[in-house]
Amino acid sequence: MNDVSSSAGPGSALLGPADVRRLAAELDVRPTKKLGQNFVHDPNTVRRIVAAADLAPDDVVLEVGPGLGSLTLALLPAAAAVVAVEIDPVLAARLPGTAADRAPGLADRLHVVLADAMRVTAEQFPVRPTALVANLPYNVAVPVVLHLLAELPSLTKGLVMVQAEVADRMAAGPGSKVYGVPSVKLAWYADARRAGAVPRAVFWPVPNVDSALVSFTRRAEPLSGVDRSVLFPLVDAAFAQRRKTLRGALSGWAGSPAEAERRLLAAGVDPSTRGEQLSVQDFVRIAEVAD
The missing domain is CATH 3.40.50.150 (Vaccinia Virus protein VP39)
Structure with missing residues (x-):
């Protein structure tokens, strides 16, 4: 019962x-x-x-x-x-x-x-x-x-x-x-x-x-037109080596430290920053430069 x-x-x-x-x-x-x-x-x-x-x-x-x-x-x-x-x-x-x-x-x-x-x-x-x-x-x-x-x-x-x-x-x-x-x-x-x-x-x-x-x-609207297939590998790379600055952490993802720095500066992100300091919107701007 x-x-x-x-x-x-x-x-x-x-x-x-x-x-x-x-x-x-x-x-x-x-x-x-x-x-x-x-x-x-x-x-x-x-x-x-x-x-x-x-x-x-x-x-x-x-x-x-x-x-x-x-x-x-x-x-x-x-x-x-x-x-x-x-x-x-x-x-x-x-x-x-x-x-x-x-x-x-x-x-x-x-x-x-x-x-x-x-x-x-x-x-x-x-x-x-x-x-x-x-x-x-x-x-x-x-x-x-x-x-x-x-x-x-x-x-x-x-x-x-x-x-x-x-x-x-x-x-x-x-x-x-x-x-x-x-x-x-x-x-x-x-x-x-x-x-x-x-x-x-x-x-x-x-x-x-x-x-x-x-x-x-x-979210009612996507943050960006960038596809997650571009954004998510970037996020993975940024946190793979947490002690590194983004210039170093993203060097493999971008192809070289110099290219990582170029993309970061183009996105308005300080290359000496670390991944844990960036918002999702910051990552989106970097991905938009790469896309």
Whole structure:
């Protein structure tokens, strides 16, 4: 019987710790570090995530790694549809049944895509997602977000749970010690901010790292006509040797230190600057000179 006190809204009952363990036992699922599996078992946490995602009734949510369905069940009442991308065939096959059991009036909103989120393509989605809300596998969180933003122009916003240190890097600005490649590449697509911490105790198994939420909103217009295939290698080169000035760090990318200096000066950037001092707009100006 569904626990009415765990209701996420009309027709939806969330999973508590006992439910999560029961489902895992039924499926003979043992969370693996390889897939970054840590299942949320606290109803209050998933309610908080859905509230922070600020979803509109017509949003189509993309959830990556739904696992046993803890967050999925909380998302169903809050959106027009939920597209859940799951790499584990056992978990993917069970999720519709969990939705039917615990959210019978909302189960038709769920679409499950059996795929690797690092390689999924737009053509695999039955409907176009507008919002990414997910407890991401921590070992691939940044590349997954960047891949989905590139592959799905329909994604306008997101709220993701990641390792706390990764959250700091994703949301960092120029001059911060943790500002780097993830910060700049995400900033190319969207404005990002840290949206709160998540305690370890809400997961099973309990992870040995802290977690945090990152919220992002896609830019209404691209920063530049420069393609990311030009910009992203520049960003990679700038941070590959953080102690070097940009004149030295970009010498391989530009072909020589002299050419790197020429491009930097043409972009209005001091060649003695280091990568962590530049905003995404600065990198864009350098890329425009190179393009």
